[in-house]
Amino acid sequence: MPAAARLSFTCARETIISNMNINFAERAHNHNWKLDPIVRSLLDTDFYKLLMLQFIWKNFPATRVTSEVHNRTVSVRLADRISASALRDQLEHVRGLRLRRSELVWLTGNTFYGTKQIFEPAFLHWLEHDFKLSDYEVTEHEGQLVIRFSGLWSEVTMWEVYALAIVSEMKTRAALATLNELELDVLYARAKTRLWDKIELLRGVPGLRLSDFGTRRRHSFLWQEYCVQALSRALGPNLTGTSNTALAYKLDLEAIGTNAHELPMAMAALASQGSDEDLRASQYKVLELWARSYDNELLITLPDTFGTTQFLAGAPDWVAQWTGQRIDSKDPFIAGDEYIAWLVSRGQDPKRKRLIASDGLDASTIVDLHAYFNGRIRFSAGWGTLLTNDFRDCHPRGEDTFQPISLVCKLTSADGIPTVKLSDNPSKATGPANLIDRYRRVFGSPVLEELPVLV
Known part of the structure; x- marks a missing residue:
């Protein structure tokens, strides 16, 4: 890079970073964590959880479910790092939270995805x-x-993001407690430098569309806020928003999100007591219900719950009229090409459709994906854990205690019936083995090659 360009980038970095006066080292060194709850607002969740909560409240008010937090990074023994008693304290704190009047007013009057009053008055009441x-x-x-977590679906669903964010930050706090103030300075200096290096890759990419998807496995709420502010100031309109509703509210950003695997998993379980055809059709029934509540940019399919290829092959023609597709467990280059070819086969113009990649992305992959799909489809990226929790190799003593881990919270039953997720990556499959076998037969989803799951 020419010297003038390097100077320009250095000045820009110093301007952006210096304007965000959070002394992470001092906060970590001096705070009494018992007086510093991790989740301080019910809005501190991904926006899609609120959309799904309204959907569940409307369509499944009596359905009872169970969900569980699972650590896929089994080499990290969380029970050795996090006190179960302290975890209960944090969970109990969240149970006592209520939405503030100003937050309710914002949910009522704000325009989400170009639509006013996306939340019904009866739901908000x-x-x-x-x-x-x-x-x-x-x-x-x-x-x-x-x-x-067990209870009515409307009481369980919101726990997902709260619980994951709590466990992730408690792991962070346990590791921070082992460092002195100088070591904390080194840790955060390295992490800030890494963040800026990524921002440099993204700055100036024409037509880039990027959103923060990093709530559930973040290093901490403060660090997520810092990352989102840095992106907003460096990328401007190329940062289209954040999935974190509290940050969207606080920073006046677009709240980003649609739906998740939880919905088709529950619908399939409830249909599984009927015929194989009922089970197979359930993945489209949930879309019919969704479209009764939402439209336009919220009509995004998530086809990999039981396998993307079978989903597209059996989809009714009206599914092709939806706005786009999110990729969550398949190679995004392959999945994007597959979606584009499917759209063309259904008489649709891919350039009018949205393609969202969201699985384990980092800055370099986002740039490559944008270049690959630019001009072919409206590509956007949801940048998650490797935005808000990339402290790999930042530890001042070379330890791995800040490495991000793969935490998930998945539905395990609906009305007492076990749930299943097949995924395009068998490493992400969940459910009893005998039911997985049945689902693979019914949906026609072969066992594909397992891919490593980083986050």
């Missing part, structure tokens, strides 16, 4: 007066924390 979070259980098994 219920959210203010009747919403509550379910009971939970915290136990330990083979070095892992077992966190289980």
Whole structure:
């Protein structure tokens, strides 16, 4: 890079970073964490959880479910790092939170995806007066924390992001407690430098569309806020928003999100007591219900719950009229090409459709994907864990205690019936083995090659 360009980038970095006066080292060194709850607002969740909560409230008010937090990075023994008692304190704190009047006013009057009053008045009234979070259980098994939520679906669903963010930040806090103030300075200096190196890759890429998807496995809320502010100031309109509703509210950004695997998993379980055809059709029934509540940019399919290829092959023609598709477990280059070819076969113009990649992305892959799909389809990226929790090799003593881990919270039953997720990556499959076998037969989803799951 020419010297003048390097100077320009250096000045830009110093301007952006110096304007965000968070002394992470001092906060970590001096805070009494017991007085510093991790989740401080019910809005501190991904926006799609609120959209799904309204959907569940409307369509499945009596359905009871169970969900569980699972650490796919089994080499990290969370029970050795996180106190079960302290975890219960954090979960109990969230159970006591209520939406503030200003937050409800924002949800009521804000324009989301170009639509006013995306949340129905009756739903907002219920959210203010009747919403509550379910009971939970915290136990330990083979070095892992077992966190289980059971109750009405409308009481369980919101736990997902709260629980994952809490566990992730408690792991962070345990590691921070082992460092002195100088070591904390080194840790965050390295992480800030890494963040800026990524921002440099993204700056000036024409037509880039990027959103923050990093809530659930973040290093901390403060670090996520710092990352989002840095991106906003460096990328301007190329940062299209954040999935974190609290940050969208606080920073006046677009709240980004649609739906998740939880919906087709539950619908399939409820249909599985009927015929194989009922089970197979359930993945499209959930889309029919979704379209009764939402439209336009919220009509995004997530086809990999039981396998993308079979989903596209059997989809009714009206599915091709939806706005786009999110890729979550397949090679995004391959999945994007597959979607484009499918759109063309259904008489649709791919240039009018949205393609969202969101699985384990980092800056370099985002740039490559944008270049590959630019001009062919409206590509956008959801940047998650490797935006808000990339402290790999930043530890001042070379330890791995800040490495991000793959935490998930998945539905395990609906009305007492076990749930299944096949995924395009068998490493992400969940459910009893005998039911996985049945689902593979019914949906026609072969066992594909397992790919490593980083986050």
